Structure formats: structure tokens, C-alpha cells
Amino acid sequence: MAPEPRETERLIARNRRASFDYALEDHWEAGIVLMGSEVKSLREGKIEMVDAWANAEGGEVWLHNMQIAPYAQATLFGHEPKRKRKLLLNRSEIAKIENKLKDRGYTLIPLRIFLKGRHVKVEIALARGKTRGDKRQDIARKDADRETRAAIGRARKGG
Secondary structure (H helix, E strand, C coil), X not given: CCCCCCCCEEEEEECCCXXXXXXXXXXXXXXXXXXXXXXXXXXXXXEECCCCEEEEECCEEEEECCEECCCCXXXXXXXXXXXXXXXXXXXXXXXXXXXXXXXXXXXXXXXXXXXXXXXXXXXXEEEEECCHHHXXXXXXXXXXXXXXXXXXHHHHHCC
């Protein structure tokens, strides 16, 4: 029996600030309900997800404040750029998310948007905000790692 071909993923956008501003815990991959003009605009990379967040209400998960620029050729049947969009998850995943969001300090944020096969997917994560001290520690750790890699590279070259 031949193995099934793997679906290819193509990254559309990544929320780079997320790992700096938040301590990320649980991750989920969700489908997203979009209009045709939104999909065409996404394929062109016209998306801004800096201030985007998600929440669970009434057994559904909604993505807020993510801006998808209007598609130029969709003049008659365009879309609203910052409308809230429904995320598609299993009931058990939604229940886990709702339970975690009840705890104080947790929020749900999108990390990246990508095409998987012919479907648009969103990776969301449960996150807790970092303090200034946490951010400083992360920066110091990254600097130390960078210096270590540079020293190893110099040692290998013999310099």
C-alpha cells in the first residue's frame, strides 16, 4: 500500500511579535471561514495580524481585528477588512480553549496563516502576557546564544 502524499504548506503571514510579547503554551491549527475576495487577497499576502486576537463565545471561536485588505478586482462583492471571522475547530478543542480562557491572564492569539493544500489555515496559541523582566531575559538569552554560536564558528575556522 502506497503512503498518502503529504499536503504542502505555504506560509502567508506570521505574527512575529507574538513570541516576544507572550509566553506561548498550547497550539491549535484551525480552519477559517472566509469570503472569496478574502482568499484572493490572502494569496497576494495583503494581511495584517499585529493586533489580532481570538475568543470563544457560545461554543464557537472567533478571530477579531485581523485586517485583510480588499481585493482590487472584487469591487461589487468585496469584504469588510476588519470583520470578525469564525474559526473551525473540534468541539473538544473549543471546550479546552474555553476552560483555559476562564483563567485570568490568558488570551488566544494567531501565530501564522498558511495554505495547506487548497485550504487557508490559522495556527492559534494560548498565551500569557510577558512582563518587561521576562522580555529582558529572553533578549539576554538570545544574545548569549548568538555569541556562543559565533565563538564556536571562530574556533572551527581556527581563528
